[in-house]
Amino acid sequence: MQSNILPIDYEYSAVKKAIDKMLSTYNFLRCKPIGRSCAGREIFCLQIGESDEYVLYAAAFHGSEHITTNIALRFVEEVCEALLTGGEIAGIDARRALYGRGILVVPLVNPDGCEISIKGEIGAGYMAPKIKRLCGGKFQKWNANLRGVDINHNFDAGWNELRALEKAEGIYGPSPTRFGGYSPESEPETRALTELCRRVKMRHVIALHTQGEVIYWSYGDKQPARSAKMAEIMAAESGYALEVPTGLASMGGFKDWFISEHRKPGFTIEIGKGENPLPISALPKLYDSVREALILASIM
Numbered sequence: 132m133q134s135n136i137l138p139i140d141y142e143y144s145a146v147k148k149a150i151d152k153m154l155s156t157y158n159f160l161r162c163k164p165i166g167r168s169c170a171g172r173e174i175f176c177l178q179i180g181e182s183d184e185y186v187l188y189a190a191a192f193h194g195s196e197h198i199t200t201n202i203a204l205r206f207v208e209e210v211c212e213a214l215l216t217g218g219e220i221a222g223i224d225a226r227r228a229l230y231g232r233g234i235l236v237v238p239l240v241n242p243d244g245c246e247i248s249i250k251g252e253i254g255a256g257y258m259a260p261k262i263k264r265l266c267g268g269k270f271q272k273w274n275a276n277l278r279g280v281d282i283n284h285n286f287d288a289g290w291n292e293l294r295a296l297e298k299a300e301g302i303y304g305p306s307p308t309r310f311g312g313y314s315p316e317s318e319p320e321t322r323a324l325t326e327l328c329r330r331v332k333m334r335h336v337i338a339l340h341t342q343g344e345v346i347y348w349s350y351g352d353k354q355p356a357r358s359a360k361m362a363e364i365m366a367a368e369s370g371y372a373l374e375v376p377t378g379l380a381s382m383g384g385f386k387d388w389f390i391s392e393h394r395k396p397g398f399t400i401e402i403g404k405g406e407n408p409l410p411i412s413a414l415p416k417l418y419d420s421v422r423e424a425l426i427l428a429s430i431m
């Protein structure tokens with residue numbers, strides 16, 4: 132799908148502009164801040180439709196994976212456009228498919244980390260000297276938030292065990308990647324999501340990351356039986372592989388926490404293949420690879 136709204140440039144100010152433009156184009160689309168990052172940037176949550184329970188999509192947990200913000204916004208635009216024009220999504224009339232359903236999208240969970248990866252030293256603000264030291268000048272690769280905490284290691288799911296694994300890897304404190312913080316949910320970006328999920332009933336959640344072309348759907352044996360079936364459908368639509376995470380990737384993440392606290396399906400989709408950050412030129416192909424899976428997830 133060709134976007135009418137989204138810039139190819141997606142630093143924080145451009146993301147805000149794109150959201151504003153969508154809000155003025157689609158008057159049924161809503162947007163609320165659900166928290167603020169360490170640097171005070173708003174974390175936005177977009178809402179399409181109203182329901183007793185929502186499907187939540189969240190993107191850009193990791194700085195170097197900022198392309199997932201654009202994928203999430205493209206998804207919002209496609210759904211909104213279909214609703215506005217009476218078009219189809221996943222081969223079904225969008226208005227009928229989404230009748231009585233609700234979609235929430237948090238396109239940029241870690242705005243500070245993404246700003247650091249996109250803009251380097253300038254994006255790091257007053258933390259620039261420390262961040263430069265931690266990442267050896269490789270700002271592009273930065274995954275953590277402004278304080279050097281990896282948001283996807285900061286959720287309260289096997290956190291102590293994960294902390295021990297991090298230490299075994301030599302990660303004791305703030306780091307460009309994989310430091311889970313000094314306590315679970317210590318970071319405002321993490322709490323923005325956990326508080327949202329405690330306040331609003333979710334049917335299932337989807338976390339967007341890059342890269343690997345895989346879908347993670349389990350957390351030990353805590354997920355409900357329907358998780359496997361749903362993951363199979365998304366894998367069939369995208370051609371991505373289903374995998375069970377191991378080691379440092381197997382705990383502390385958003386989907387892990389959601390599955391264990393809510394006992395409902397949670398998924399991580401690792402979009403595309405290559406080295407993070409994936410080039411913006413890959414965006415149309417990346418979006419195409421997951422669009423059907425994302426759309427189906429909204430009506431499953």
Ligand SMILES: [Zn+2]
Binds near residue numbers: 192193196283340341
């Ligand atoms: Zn990631």
